[in-house]
Amino acid sequence: xxxxxxxxxxxxxxxxSSVLSGCWNYREVESFAxxxxxxxxxxxxxYLLTFEIVNVESGKDTVISTKHVTSEGxxxxxxxxxxxxxxxxxxxxxxxxVVILSKEVAEEGIVPILDWVARDAEPRSxxxxxxxxxxxxxxxLEQQSMTSDVxxxxxxxxxxxxxxxxxxxxxxxxxxxxxxxxxxxxxxLPTVRLTNDDxxxxxxxxxxxxxxEDKLVGFIDGEDTMTMMFIKDEIKGGLxxxxxxxxxxxxxxxxxxxxxxxxxxxxxxxxxxxxxIVTETNVAIDENGGRDxxxxxxxxxxxxxxxxxxxxxxxxxxxxxxQEEYDCDTFGFGRAIKIKLxxxxxxxxxxxxxxxxxxxxxxxxxxxIRNTSFESKPVKVGD
Amino acid sequence: xxxxxxxNRQGITLIALFIMGSTLVLGIGADxxxxxxxxxxxxxxxxxxMMAIYARLLSLYPEKNxxxxxxxxxxKLFGRLVALLFTWYVFHLGAMVLxxxxxxxxxxxxxxxxxxxxxxxxxxxxxWAAKEGVxxxxxxxxxxxxxxSAIIVIVVLLCMKDADFDNLRPVLYNxxxxxxxxxxxxxxxxxxxxxxxxxxxxxxxxxxxxLKVYLKGxxxxxxxxxxxxxxxLLVLGPDLIEQVYFPSYxxxxxxxxxxxxxxxxxxxxxxxxxxxFAKISVCLLAASKGVDYIFxxxxxxxxxxxxxxxxxxxxxxxxxxxxxxxxxxxxxYKYYAFPFQVLLPVVIWIAAELKxxxxxxxxxxxxxxxx
Amino acid sequence: MPILCTMVYxxxxxxxxxxxxxxxxxxxxxxxxxxxLASYTFSMLTEQGIQLPSPAGPLKDLVTSIVGIPKTx
Numbered sequence: 001x002x003x004x005x006x007x008x009x010x011x012x013x014x015x016x017s018s019v020l021s022g023c024w025n026y027r028e029v030e031s032f033a034x035x036x037x038x039x040x041x042x043x044x045x046x047y048l049l050t051f052e053i054v055n056v057e058s059g060k061d062t063v064i065s066t067k068h069v070t071s072e073g074x075x076x077x078x079x080x081x082x083x084x085x086x087x088x089x090x091x092x093x094x095x096x097x098v099v100i101l102s103k104e105v106a107e108e109g110i111v112p113i114l115d116w117v118a119r120d121a122e123p124r125s126x127x128x129x130x131x132x133x134x135x136x137x138x139x140x141l142e143q144q145s146m147t148s149d150v151x152x153x154x155x156x157x158x159x160x161x162x163x164x165x166x167x168x169x170x171x172x173x174x175x176x177x178x179x180x181x182x183x184x185x186x187x188x189l190p191t192v193r194l195t196n197d198d199x200x201x202x203x204x205x206x207x208x209x210x211x212x213e214d215k216l217v218g219f220i221d222g223e224d225t226m227t228m229m230f231i232k233d234e235i236k237g238g239l240x241x242x243x244x245x246x247x248x249x250x251x252x253x254x255x256x257x258x259x260x261x262x263x264x265x266x267x268x269x270x271x272x273x274x275x276x277i278v279t280e281t282n283v284a285i286d287e288n289g290g291r292d293x294x295x296x297x298x299x300x301x302x303x304x305x306x307x308x309x310x311x312x313x314x315x316x317x318x319x320x321x322x323q324e325e326y327d328c329d330t331f332g333f334g335r336a337i338k339i340k341l342x343x344x345x346x347x348x349x350x351x352x353x354x355x356x357x358x359x360x361x362x363x364x365x366x367x368x369i370r371n372t373s374f375e376s377k378p379v380k381v382g383d
Numbered sequence: 384x385x386x387x388x389x390x391n392r393q394g395i396t397l398i399a400l401f402i403m404g405s406t407l408v409l410g411i412g413a414d415x416x417x418x419x420x421x422x423x424x425x426x427x428x429x430x431x432x433m434m435a436i437y438a439r440l441l442s443l444y445p446e447k448n449x450x451x452x453x454x455x456x457x458x459k460l461f462g463r464l465v466a467l468l469f470t471w472y473v474f475h476l477g478a479m480v481l482x483x484x485x486x487x488x489x490x491x492x493x494x495x496x497x498x499x500x501x502x503x504x505x506x507x508x509x510x511w512a513a514k515e516g517v518x519x520x521x522x523x524x525x526x527x528x529x530x531x532s533a534i535i536v537i538v539v540l541l542c543m544k545d546a547d548f549d550n551l552r553p554v555l556y557n558x559x560x561x562x563x564x565x566x567x568x569x570x571x572x573x574x575x576x577x578x579x580x581x582x583x584x585x586x587x588x589x590x591x592x593x594l595k596v597y598l599k600g601x602x603x604x605x606x607x608x609x610x611x612x613x614x615x616l617l618v619l620g621p622d623l624i625e626q627v628y629f630p631s632y633x634x635x636x637x638x639x640x641x642x643x644x645x646x647x648x649x650x651x652x653x654x655x656x657x658x659x660f661a662k663i664s665v666c667l668l669a670a671s672k673g674v675d676y677i678f679x680x681x682x683x684x685x686x687x688x689x690x691x692x693x694x695x696x697x698x699x700x701x702x703x704x705x706x707x708x709x710x711x712x713x714x715x716y717k718y719y720a721f722p723f724q725v726l727l728p729v730v731i732w733i734a735a736e737l738k739x740x741x742x743x744x745x746x747x748x749x750x751x752x753x754x
Numbered sequence: 755m756p757i758l759c760t761m762v763y764x765x766x767x768x769x770x771x772x773x774x775x776x777x778x779x780x781x782x783x784x785x786x787x788x789x790x791l792a793s794y795t796f797s798m799l800t801e802q803g804i805q806l807p808s809p810a811g812p813l814k815d816l817v818t819s820i821v822g823i824p825k826t827x
């Protein structure tokens with residue numbers, strides 16, 4: 001008995017150790033070309049993809065460098081595989097964080113690209129999409145990055161940093177897919193373009209691309225994007241800036257947004273839909289740029305109401321332009337109606353495109369000035 | 384043959400693991416869209432009477448399992464016929480779960496690994512476990528349940544950052560119809576599958592209460608199923624859930640805490656591994672006992688290996704592709720399983736009650752000594 | 755790969771059959787042999803790529819004929 005047991009145990013050990021690595025085959029890290037991000041342009045009927053490949057050389061110091069490869073194909077995956085013609089390694093997408101789409105590609109309809117990114121197991125669902133506002137998407141990816149070694153990762157950091165600026169709405173792949181699938185909501189993506197600054201070319205992320213279904217229909221700038229984020233309850237930080245006038249003196253005021261909450265309340269009466277947009281924002285006064293004191297008393301109250309009016313006007317104007325120019329329910333009015341007034345939604349859903357244009361908007365913004373940061377009074381000037 | 388008695392708690396955790404089995408990874412209730420959670424609750428209500436019947440069968444004949452009951456109630460010939468039907472069902476079920484498991488591994492982890500490798504590795508383990516018997520499974524499930532519960536709860540908490548409660552609204556937008564039809568589907572998969580346990584459990588009259596075990600197991604398993612389904616709904620929303628084969632995997636892929644804790648999809652794989660293993664082993668155990676009874680072999684342990692190997696091969700044969708698997712699982716299974724999960728048990732139960740009445744008035748039954 | 759498969763079958767057979775034969779349980783041996791040979795045959799055939807009939811098709815037809823076309827989810 002003992003001997004047989006030993007043989008069996010040995011067999012077990014052999015079997016187990018052969019599978020303990022858990023892998024059927026292996027791929028050396030060096031046999032991969034790690035992609036940090038890629039850009040999609042159109043060339044005639046084909047897709048032109050630009051890839052940023054990250055090279056890690058370890059030696060005395062770890063050197064990270066990037067190379068760029070472009071490839072053309074009939075479909076997205078076709079272009080991806082064709083890179084093998086130029087690169088000795090297969091592309092590996094699990095570390096990709098950014099996908100930049102050109103204006104043309106977006107205008108045509110981005111489902112073909114969305115499909116591959118979603119279907120293939122390698123790209124993460126947390127990668128970020130961007131639309132290139134001017135010029136080819138590939139060009140943006142090929143720039144030398146300023147702060148980090150890898151441009152795609154820098155773009156991803158820029159998107160995350162937008163929390164403090166709110167000029168662009170960072171959208172991850174799964175969020176974009178979810179928004180596109182939702183009836184009663186038109187999706188948006190942040191936009192990027194190249195700016196010339198002192199003869200240095202830098203990518204700048206600001207503004208949003210408006211999509212109707214899966215086609216790009218227009219762009220809005222950074223300021224309007226902030227307003228859009230207000231309506232969509234996506235504000236996590238940023239500044240509200242305005243000027244206050246008292247006679248001849250002008251004071252620049254900046255309010256730093258601490259937190260903000262927006263509620264959409266649809267109402268239905270007499271065959272008319274009214275959408276109440278209620279925002280409540282907590283701010284701190286971060287700049288009282290002048291000699292006049294807006295930090296207390298009546299002036300403070302005026303400041304508060306001036307900013308509230310500004311925000312309300314911005315919101316009202318943006319909604320109007322969305323309704324009239326773009327005919328896109330970017331803010332999710334439809335979705336809000338479906339959630340809060342389901343019976344009404346059932347009736348109007350088939351004609352939502354038309355009904356959307358007729359929605360009246362009532363905006364109530366409250367700005368709570370929580371503190372004036374470090375100083376309680378304006379800068380004192382003797383003589 | 385020695386008695387295999389398991390404690391109440393072991394039975395409860397085993398049933399819970401079985402319920403969680405393929406449910407957690409495939410996802411259920413997708414038909415009901417945002418009301419999937421309602422469908423689950425409704426399915427629980429539907430399941431309770433059936434489970435009471437299953438438990439009653441076990442209570443009527445303590446220390447006997449389904450096949451012994453069939454023998455007593457229907458006699459040698461008819462009992463064996465019914466056992467054949469049941470054995471086929473449970474064998475098929477085991478093969479299906481094994482195939483689910485293999486497709487999951489293939490899509491999500493190892494697209495290049497030949498199909499039979501995960502099947503074989505899992506199959507060998509299940510054969511071993513089934514050979515050891517139900518007490519091993521019971522003890523193991525007690526232990527594993529604690530680990531899995533912790534993993535599931537932690538992952539669900541990590542996902543809450545991306546949760547949007549509006550995804551659950553408007554409640555009952557599409558009416559009650561989808562909820563009811565979805566609940567029927569959930570009743571079939573996984574709840575009424577617990578009928579399989581009547582072939583596997585042998586309870587002592589004194590130490591166990593089959594009804595308690597079934598109901599508590601139902602609740603424990605449902606807690607986690609509900610938790611996971613709600614999490615999937617809250618994060619992905621009903622529209623996205625339809626698009627992916629494995630919603631849990633997609634949701635967990637979104638978790639990204641401080642750029643550090645990300646791509647934790649492996650936790651989903653681990654949960655499925657363990658609960659899938661439990662389910663397949665139970666099915667294999669039940670099927671082996673069935674073969675043992677049908678052919679009068681006397682000890683199921685000796686036949687586990689070939690039954691298991693056959694199950695492994697079958698799991699490869701039964702579907703040609705993952706699309707076919709999906710279609711079968713969601714559209715056809717609930718109808719196919721109904722006779723096995725409801726009609727058969729009810730018939731057996733009625734016959735058993737009648738037999739019990741005809742025997743001693745105190746309700747206990749004289750059974751022939753086991754061969 | 756067929757080699758690995760065969761090895762698995764043989765190891766199971768060895769582990770199981772020795773006590774069965776020793777105890778002269780011929781009925782068990784018979785059932786065991788039938789089952790394991792059947793599954794071995796199916797494995798080998800599948801390895802070769804031959805498509806074996808699956809109950810999924812006929813069962814699906816049976817169900818559809820009784821219940822009607824099931825709704826796709």
